[in-house]
Amino acid sequence: xxxxxxxxxxxxxxxxxxxxxxxxxxxxxxxxxxxxxxxxxxxxxxxxxxxxxxxxxxxxxxxxxxxxxxxxxxxxxxxxxxxxxxxxxxxxxxxxxxxxxxxxxxxxxxxxxxxxxxxxxxxxxxxxxxxxxxxxxxxxxxxxxxxxxxxxxxxxxxxxxxxxxxxxxxxxxxxxxxxxxxxxxxxxxxxxxxxxxxxxxxxxxxxxxxxxxxxxxxxxxxxxxxxxxxxxxxxxxxxxxxxxxxxxxxxxxxxxxxxxxxxxxxxxxxxxxxxxxxxxxxxxxxxxxxxxxxxxxxxxxxxxxxxxxxxxxxxxxxxxxxxxxxxxxxxxxxxxxxxxxxxxxxxxxxxxxxxxxxxxxxxxxxxxxxxxxxxxxxxxxxxxxxxxxxxxxxxxxxxxxxxxxxxxxxxxxxxxxxxxxxxxxxxxxxxxxxxxxxxxxxxxxxxxxxxxxxxxxxxxxxxxxxx
Amino acid sequence: xxxxxxxxxxxxxxxxxxxxxxxxxxxxxxxxxxxxxxxxxxxxxxxxxxxxxxxxxxxxxxxxxxxxxxxxxxxxxxxxxxxxxxxxxxxxxxxxxxxxxxxxxxxxxxxxxxxxxxxxxxxxxxxxxxxxxxxxxxxxxxxxxxxxxxxxxxxxxxxxxxxxxxxxxxxxxxxxxxxxxxxxxxxxxxxxxxxxxxxxxxxxxxxxxxxxxxxxxxxxxxxxxxxxxxxxxxxxxxxxxxxxxxxxxxxxxxxxxxxxxxxxxxxxxxxxxxxxxxxxxxxxxxxxxxxxxxxxxxxxxxxxxxxxxxxxxxxxxxxxxxxxxxxxxxxxxxxxxxxxxxxxxxxxxxxxxxxxxxxxxxxxxxxxxxxxxxxxxxxxxxxxxxxxxxxxxxxxxxxxxxx
Numbered sequence: 001x002x003x004x005x006x007x008x009x010x011x012x013x014x015x016x017x018x019x020x021x022x023x024x025x026x027x028x029x030x031x032x033x034x035x036x037x038x039x040x041x042x043x044x045x046x047x048x049x050x051x052x053x054x055x056x057x058x059x060x061x062x063x064x065x066x067x068x069x070x071x072x073x074x075x076x077x078x079x080x081x082x083x084x085x086x087x088x089x090x091x092x093x094x095x096x097x098x099x100x101x102x103x104x105x106x107x108x109x110x111x112x113x114x115x116x117x118x119x120x121x122x123x124x125x126x127x128x129x130x131x132x133x134x135x136x137x138x139x140x141x142x143x144x145x146x147x148x149x150x151x152x153x154x155x156x157x158x159x160x161x162x163x164x165x166x167x168x169x170x171x172x173x174x175x176x177x178x179x180x181x182x183x184x185x186x187x188x189x190x191x192x193x194x195x196x197x198x199x200x201x202x203x204x205x206x207x208x209x210x211x212x213x214x215x216x217x218x219x220x221x222x223x224x225x226x227x228x229x230x231x232x233x234x235x236x237x238x239x240x241x242x243x244x245x246x247x248x249x250x251x252x253x254x255x256x257x258x259x260x261x262x263x264x265x266x267x268x269x270x271x272x273x274x275x276x277x278x279x280x281x282x283x284x285x286x287x288x289x290x291x292x293x294x295x296x297x298x299x300x301x302x303x304x305x306x307x308x309x310x311x312x313x314x315x316x317x318x319x320x321x322x323x324x325x326x327x328x329x330x331x332x333x334x335x336x337x338x339x340x341x342x343x344x345x346x347x348x349x350x351x352x353x354x355x356x357x358x359x360x361x362x363x364x365x366x367x368x369x370x371x372x373x374x375x376x377x378x379x380x381x382x383x384x385x386x387x388x389x390x391x392x393x394x395x396x397x398x399x400x401x402x403x404x405x406x407x408x409x410x411x412x413x414x415x416x417x418x419x420x421x422x423x424x425x426x427x428x429x430x431x432x433x434x435x436x437x438x439x440x441x442x443x444x445x446x447x448x449x450x451x452x453x454x455x456x457x458x459x460x461x462x463x464x465x466x467x
Numbered sequence: 468x469x470x471x472x473x474x475x476x477x478x479x480x481x482x483x484x485x486x487x488x489x490x491x492x493x494x495x496x497x498x499x500x501x502x503x504x505x506x507x508x509x510x511x512x513x514x515x516x517x518x519x520x521x522x523x524x525x526x527x528x529x530x531x532x533x534x535x536x537x538x539x540x541x542x543x544x545x546x547x548x549x550x551x552x553x554x555x556x557x558x559x560x561x562x563x564x565x566x567x568x569x570x571x572x573x574x575x576x577x578x579x580x581x582x583x584x585x586x587x588x589x590x591x592x593x594x595x596x597x598x599x600x601x602x603x604x605x606x607x608x609x610x611x612x613x614x615x616x617x618x619x620x621x622x623x624x625x626x627x628x629x630x631x632x633x634x635x636x637x638x639x640x641x642x643x644x645x646x647x648x649x650x651x652x653x654x655x656x657x658x659x660x661x662x663x664x665x666x667x668x669x670x671x672x673x674x675x676x677x678x679x680x681x682x683x684x685x686x687x688x689x690x691x692x693x694x695x696x697x698x699x700x701x702x703x704x705x706x707x708x709x710x711x712x713x714x715x716x717x718x719x720x721x722x723x724x725x726x727x728x729x730x731x732x733x734x735x736x737x738x739x740x741x742x743x744x745x746x747x748x749x750x751x752x753x754x755x756x757x758x759x760x761x762x763x764x765x766x767x768x769x770x771x772x773x774x775x776x777x778x779x780x781x782x783x784x785x786x787x788x789x790x791x792x793x794x795x796x797x798x799x800x801x802x803x804x805x806x807x808x809x810x811x812x813x814x815x816x817x818x819x820x821x822x823x824x825x826x827x828x829x830x831x832x833x834x835x836x837x838x839x840x841x842x843x844x845x846x847x848x849x850x851x852x853x854x855x856x857x858x859x860x861x862x863x864x865x866x867x868x869x870x
Binding site for chain 1: 542543544545546575741742743744745746747750751775776778779782785786788789790834835836837838839856857859860863864866867868
């Protein structure tokens with residue numbers, strides 16, 4: 001019996017040109033994928049909604065004489081980067097241009113890895129934002145682990161090209177936070193496409209959206225949960241069911257006695273969390289609640305990959321570092337509700353200082369367009385408070401660290417030979433307010449060029465609506 | 468008395484001064500006396516006993532003016548008990564003045580002013596006519612002490628998707644209703660005795676609301692109209708012309724499409740440069756809006772309408788520059804232009820002798836993320852760079868905290 005994540009990898013392989021999927025046979029895939037492949041306890045013996053992503057064919061590209069920020073500790077002045085067939089070939093000061101390469105003059109410009117947003121609602125809360133596009137919260141039950149964000153995702157969301165123009169190459173599209181357990185996330189290459197399947201990052205594992213605090217208890221006030229203790233009881237009840245579900249399947253997989261247990265989409269998602277195949281992505285604001293959620297994870301033997309929003313992460317930065325849980329946060333949002341009152345702009349810097357893993361996320365169709373600016377703000381707020389933050393660390397907040405949150409850090413998030421060629425060319429220092437993304441390469445494809453209308457994708461939505 | 472005055476004398480010396488009203492001055496002095504700017508220049512004599520602030524290598528500008536939010540009127544957006552900007556009584560709430568709802572102890576005020584924003588227009592939110600906004604300095608123990616002027620800075624109206632319901636579900640209905648309110652206000656002002664004898668037809672709003680509109684109809688108080696769609700902006704321009712209003716447009720996401728027309732009407736625009744998400748109320752929203760309006764000759768005021776993060780006014784202005792405004796236009800758009808638009812340019816918006824001493828010393832370009840605030844003066848008083856947020860940071864910078 002094939003485990004779910006292996007099925008997805010195979011889907012990528014069948015697609016043929018899917019560079020990440022193809023690569024995963026050669027370079028180490030995220031470590032837990034290997035572990036998952038050795039387990040034989042899942043309930044679905046079939047490929048489920050496989051990725052049909054294919055790398056767009058394009059010539060090799062050499063960007064030369066730019067300042068290259070690799071997100072591996074280096075900022076190379078007068079540097080060059082060469083990529084071919086969707087992969088970075090070389091980064092350094094002496095890179096030869098192959099005869100067939102398109103050469104881009106990077107003089108006075110900067111190069112970074114493509115931006116990764118660990119928390120987006122693009123496609124599930126699409127523009128123009130009417131009720132017709134409101135597909136992010138299945139707010140009909142506090143636990144809807146059975147819903148998948150990809151089944152809501154609209155590839156014609158006109159917000160997608162705006163995010164691409166901001167240098168974003170990969171997103172995690174999440175269900176909303178109305179529910180205790182809101183459903184599965186979709187990890188996507190941010191490229192123009194007719195279907196979400198064509199965007200699904202080959203081999204990427206799903207995330208499971210969970211939410212603490214005010215939102216679920218407000219939404220379910222009348223039927224419950226209506227309190228934070230009710231929230232906790234709700235998560236626990238769900239995972240207890242999932243444990244039982246795993247036992248049922250384990251038993252049947254072993255003895256094949258009688259009918260197979262009935263598939264339950266809700267419990268399957270939760271079981272995959274317990275098996276370590278799906279990452280928990282947990283919306284949680286308050287420090288004390290995050291500590292409760294860590295206890296919950298310990299009770300059921302899973303790990304929370306990242307807290308999201310986490311405006312009070314700085315209060316427990318030591319605990320988060322010890323747990324190895326990332327925090328996906330804003331630079332400076334605060335005050336929109338009570339659990340967000342203690343947000344401070346030094347949050348990322350303080351988490352970094354404690355040895356944690358900060359991520360600058362957007363949760364916003366507007367903010368996703370300038371995650372570099374949000375990281376810059378957070379870095380400089382930290383420095384002004386006397387907290388040492390390097391430019392490389394700040395860059396990692398929106399590249400390598402979110403890649404880790406998605407389990408894709410061996411594939412994207414840095415500029416290193418062998419990595420996927422997700423590359424952004426900036427008009428200036430990306431940590432300046434005046435910098436704009438000039439070119440965005442996704443898997444080596446020039447998906448956006450500010451100076452060339454032929455490389456400025458538009459969605460169907462935007463066609464014929466403007467004078 | 469002399470000692471008292473001297474104690475209030477502050478000389479900011481050696482900085483690069485951007486007066487906004489004139490070209491930048493290198494190695495210049497800004498002299499503050501008694502809460503006002505006494506002198507600005509490269510040749511200013513510093514009185515003996517003045518407090519000297521060395522601004523060598525720093526940038527000195529007027530305090531920034533925020534014109535897009537509800538500061539003082541909101542503490543926690545989702546907690547209704549802390550929100551004062553919206554009055555539910557009527558969808559024509561012209562007499563609703565927000566001033567007494569302002570909480571001088573709001574935590575948002577220190578959070579905002581320590582980032583160099585010293586003055587704000589604080590708005591009501593509402594329906595067809597939301598009420599009266601006021602201008603405040605972000606310092607003072609009482610509302611009276613904070614008010615920049617006692618009269619309303621503007622009355623706010625909306626002609627957009629948001630106010631259709633007040634027109635029976637149609638934009639045309641909303642425009643017609645607005646006209647009826649204005650016409651009735653004029654009628655009311657001519658026939659007050661008839662009104663008190665109840666010998667007038669039913670009017671389109673309460674007497675208090677009609678009364679409150681008279682300064683708008685006399686051109687004494689500007690009317691801000693929030694509109695985004697080009698056709699709504701055109702409706703606002705049309706109505707303003709019919710009633711000879713001092714119109715200020717706000718939002719104006721599609722304003723760039725008719726920038727020349729707005730410029731020809733002499734109508735200023737409050738723009739949030741980072742608005743670019745398409746909705747049916749503004750499919751043409753784009754980052755270049757502020758720049759294109761300014762290029763056409765429109766007086767642009769840059770705003771940040773997230774009240775909790777009014778401090779990001781700097782980021783809005785910086786992005787306006789990234790997308791085509793000149794840096795000088797952007798600085799003006801957050802200082803002198805809002806002062807002019809709201810009728811306080813005689814006292815605010817630039818560094819000139821006689822003006823209120825709202826002054827900020829920055830480590831560099833105020834729009835850059837790398838720049839911090841070194842000193843903030845509001846009415847000549849130096850503001851401690853402390854807020855609830857800085858205190859939370861200090862409490863938790865070493866873990867575990869010492870409670």
